[in-house]
Amino acid sequence: MSAATDRRAQAGVPGRVVVAGATGYLGKFVTREFKRRGHWVRALTRSVERLEQAGPFTAPGIARGEVDEVFVGQATRPETLRGLCAGGIDIVFSSIGISRQRDGLTFDQVDYQANRNLLDLCTRSGVRKFVYVSMLGADQIAKLAITRAHERVVSDLQTSGLEFSVVRPSGFFSDMGAVLAMAKRGRVLLVGDGTNRFNPIHGRDLAEVCVDAAEGEAREVEAGGPEVFTQREVAELAFAVLGKPAKLTVVPLWLARGLARGIGRINRQFGDLAEFIVTAGEVDAVGPARGTMTLRSYFEELT
Ligand SMILES: NC(=O)c1ccc[n+]([C@@H]2O[C@H](COP(=O)([O-])OP(=O)(O)OC[C@H]3O[C@@H](n4cnc5c(N)ncnc54)[C@H](OP(=O)(O)O)[C@@H]3O)[C@@H](O)[C@H]2O)c1
Numbered sequence: 190m191s192a193a194t195d196r197r198a199q200a201g202v203p204g205r206v207v208v209a210g211a212t213g214y215l216g217k218f219v220t221r222e223f224k225r226r227g228h229w230v231r232a233l234t235r236s237v238e239r240l241e242q243a244g245p246f247t248a249p250g251i252a253r254g255e256v257d258e259v260f261v262g263q264a265t266r267p268e269t270l271r272g273l274c275a276g277g278i279d280i281v282f283s284s285i286g287i288s289r290q291r292d293g294l295t296f297d298q299v300d301y302q303a304n305r306n307l308l309d310l311c312t313r314s315g316v317r318k319f320v321y322v323s324m325l326g327a328d329q330i331a332k333l334a335i336t337r338a339h340e341r342v343v344s345d346l347q348t349s350g351l352e353f354s355v356v357r358p359s360g361f362f363s364d365m366g367a368v369l370a371m372a373k374r375g376r377v378l379l380v381g382d383g384t385n386r387f388n389p390i391h392g393r394d395l396a397e398v399c400v401d402a403a404e405g406e407a408r409e410v411e412a413g414g415p416e417v418f419t420q421r422e423v424a425e426l427a428f429a430v431l432g433k434p435a436k437l438t439v440v441p442l443w444l445a446r447g448l449a450r451g452i453g454r455i456n457r458q459f460g461d462l463a464e465f466i467v468t469a470g471e472v473d474a475v476g477p478a479r480g481t482m483t484l485r486s487y488f489e490e491l492t
Pocket of ligand 1: 209216286287288289304323358363
């Protein structure tokens with residue numbers, strides 16, 4: 190760590206930050222939140238165009254003038270990251286991971302290796318702190334490929350010698366937006382009986398949690414939104430906001446598991462994703478309530 194970086198950290202003043210995942214749902218809100226609090230921000234992206242465009246589910250576009258620098262690189266390819274942490278970067282935040290991407294890569298290649306590449310760069314470049322977004326209740330779904338990838342990053346952070354903070358959110362509002370989209374099409378599929386409980390959180394609220402984590406000292410930060418729902422209640426709320434009668438189709442767990450296995454035989458990545466959806470539909474994930482945005486107001490905004 191440079192003397193200047195050390196002085197900034199001790200004084201608690203805004204620092205120089207790299208946001209990796211800046212084109213994603215959460216990353217766009219986090220980029221804005223770091224800037225709002227006066228930090229100097231370099232956004233990592235593999236597409237300037239997508240950074241500037243508004244994303245799905247109300248994620249804002251990030252105009253050139255809203256960040257201090259845009260760095261074009263691909264976190265899965267370390268040779269494209271040279272210089273990313275140059276110029277005295279204090280903090281690297283990463284929400285890089287596969288959600289809706291169809292690049293043909295696995296969770297291991299993206300959720301683990303891309304973040305590992307960033308971590309290696311941080312240790313070589315004298316970065317002080319790494320803030321990483323994993324998931325709430327990882328121990329309940331530890332066998333899944335996505336969880337293993339995320340938790341390998343966490344365990345590498347623990348032995349990296351860097352300061353770090355792991356943010357563990359419940360579901361994102363963006364995924365609830367996907368439920369609303371299904372309701373708009375007329376029918377929502379529920380895996381299992383839909384009685385597992387969770388408290389999803391808006392990207393803007395979670396961004397505040399992430400930047401608090403960057404500025405604070407906690408190594409593990411769990412967070413959810415202000416309201417607890419079951420999967421079934423989310424679907425019913427979506428139909429209520431649309432003013433339509435609720436039409437739900439329940440896919441029994443035994444069938445969903447079989448389908449996920451079948452998909453996995455054809456395409457490993459889709460199979461891993463399907464297994465995640467099935468397993469996540471079975472467990473509760475309720476974190477400490479943070480933020481103020483309600484799901485109803487979010488659904489109203491989307492409609
Ligand atoms: N959704 C949830 O409920 C939930 C809950 C807990 C934790 N999380 C975790 O939170 C993180 C962020 O989620 P999100 O909803 O913000 O995801 P997102 O919108 O898909 O954003 C993910 C970011 O990762 C980047 N990325 C994906 N594949 C890449 C690749 N092959 N090479 C380089 N960059 C790549 C994306 O870049 P592009 O835009 O260029 O694709 C994007 O910037 C993920 O790790 C997710 O597992 C999500």
